[in-house]
Amino acid sequence: MEHSLELERISKAFGKTGVLSDIDLAVEPGEFLSLVGPSGCGKSTLLRIISGLERQDSGQVRIAGRPVDVLSPRARNIAMVFQNYALYPHMSAAENIALPLMVDRLSLLERLPLIRHLSPRRKRIEAAISGEIGKVAEALQIEPLLARKPGQLSGGQRQRVALARAMVRQPSLFLMDEPLSNLDAQLRVHMRDELTDLHRRLGATFIYVTHDQIEAMTMSTRIAMLDGGRLAQIGSPADLYERPASLTVARFIGSPAINILPARLDPQGHVMLGALPTGLVASEGLAGPVSLGLRPEHIRLHAACERAMPMATLRRSEHHGADRLLHLDLTENRQTGLIVRVPQDETGQFQPGETYGIGFAPEKAHLFGPSGLRMATRTLPARIGAAA
Ligand SMILES: Nc1ncnc2c1ncn2[C@@H]1O[C@H](COP(=O)(O)OP(=O)(O)OP(=O)(O)O)[C@@H](O)[C@H]1O
Ligand SMILES: [Mg+2]
Missing domain, CATH: 3.40.50.300 (P-loop containing nucleotide triphosphate hydrolases)
Structure with missing residues (x-):
């Protein structure tokens, strides 16, 4: 019973x-x-x-x-x-x-x-x-x-x-x-x-x-x-x-841990990474600093290309059975490390020392306000910058 x-x-x-x-x-x-x-x-x-x-x-x-x-x-x-x-x-x-x-x-x-x-x-x-x-x-x-x-x-x-x-x-x-x-x-x-x-x-x-x-x-x-x-x-x-309710939950659940990137809301509520719009818009909230959460499996690396994307350099690549974990450093913000999970058979194309564009689908991103609480978002139909 x-x-x-x-x-x-x-x-x-x-x-x-x-x-x-x-x-x-x-x-x-x-x-x-x-x-x-x-x-x-x-x-x-x-x-x-x-x-x-x-x-x-x-x-x-x-x-x-x-x-x-x-x-x-x-x-x-x-x-x-x-x-x-x-x-x-x-x-x-x-x-x-x-x-x-x-x-x-x-x-x-x-x-x-x-x-x-x-x-x-x-x-x-x-x-x-x-x-x-x-x-x-x-x-x-x-x-x-x-x-x-x-x-x-x-x-x-x-x-x-x-x-x-x-x-x-x-x-x-x-x-x-x-x-x-x-x-x-x-x-x-x-x-x-x-x-x-x-x-x-x-x-x-x-x-x-x-x-x-x-x-x-x-x-x-x-x-x-x-x-x-x-x-x-x-x-x-x-x-x-x-749907982690806060940064603390987002960081605790998931291995390797979620990537947290410093971002900013512009006066229209667009979530900006540096000068680049992400396609993500906060439903409410004041212009200012926010945090963008991206799970390692939701980031795609693109060969350096003309599209405006945040860039990162591959530092090292780790074998984890079926997957590989790629450790990168953001070009704009070298203190911010990034971990990307890639299926083993797709890793051949990525070389340490090389620089790649960071892409993600905005609907997969998590937004957290200055208090650390999750913020409601919508995505723009036309993606301007970072794309999947
Ligand atoms: N009998 C006690 N007297 C005084 N403080 C206590 C007592 N028992 C627990 N605490 C304090 O209460 C807080 C919570 O303790 P608790 O053991 O519940 O944590 P926990 O979440 O189980 O931690 P852990 O994951 O390390 O086991 C801690 O700061 C601890 O120091
Ligand atoms: Mg305990």
Whole structure:
């Protein structure tokens, strides 16, 4: 069974330092929501507030429509998985997984080792728990590992045991705080698949904190980006990639990062790169400096030609499997580097040291105002300068 999660105007400060302000968030049952943002922006704090490990200063947390603010972490029946799996080293994988159920179902007295052999009730409960562990272990394919201690497991296996421990109480809400960040690159990719798969099979609601925008892009139904204690944007991976709400979001999502070129609005609202019109017009806004965002795959390089285009010199060309990344420096503004993504079989024509014209389709460009917020634009039917 999956649950919805609603956050209403959640604020939190540590002493005088405000960390979260007025966070509103509604997560649908069964969603995989990634929470991303720069280090220190409050992702873990928000997760801890949802789980009940931390208390918000104001605002409400609702799970399945019910306010949970007075409930203890345990009573919220949420699974938490952290970066450091926090398994008990002296217990086997099976014992680690069983622990939350033992705590739930056995009295303190019954949990004493001596009682094990004396209490028939304990024997019955243990048998039931062992059946439940078997099911979870099967789902995560760790049955052969159950007798091992954490020290005898690989990082990925330990991660799966930690997941199993979180799953065994059949929570309807999973909170994960960078659960893959201790794993090497290959294992991360593998565990990414496993988690996506697990989410699909369980149908539970997942809230997943990550630094890694590729993880967020590939796994999530939606991504919420926190910045400066506020929600900068929430939407599908495609929304954030194709219509970033601010410069911060635009820079965070996408690898290699979006190119940001200094540009200017003329009094008619035309977006100018140096003296050249781009074919892009701001719907509103004052004449003055703006930023033009161009994804590396949306730039076309043209052999130097008579058309009026911004020019750039190719500094170096990097092999990235199917693509090549071309690093260029703008001629007009040498501090501004530019990265262009080109399919491998088209790269032969580009030589380091040579100068090329920069072309792009204005409808693919993103415009950001002086505050860093996205500006609405239209494109001119007749393109004067830079063209695709
Ligand atoms: N218990 C605490 N007491 C005081 N300040 C805290 C406490 N916990 C977190 N902070 C501060 O609150 C801010 C947000 O911390 P948080 O751990 O939520 O960030 P984060 O987004 O998870 O960062 P990271 O990506 O590095 O894990 C940070 O500036 C941090 O120093
Ligand atoms: Mg954190």
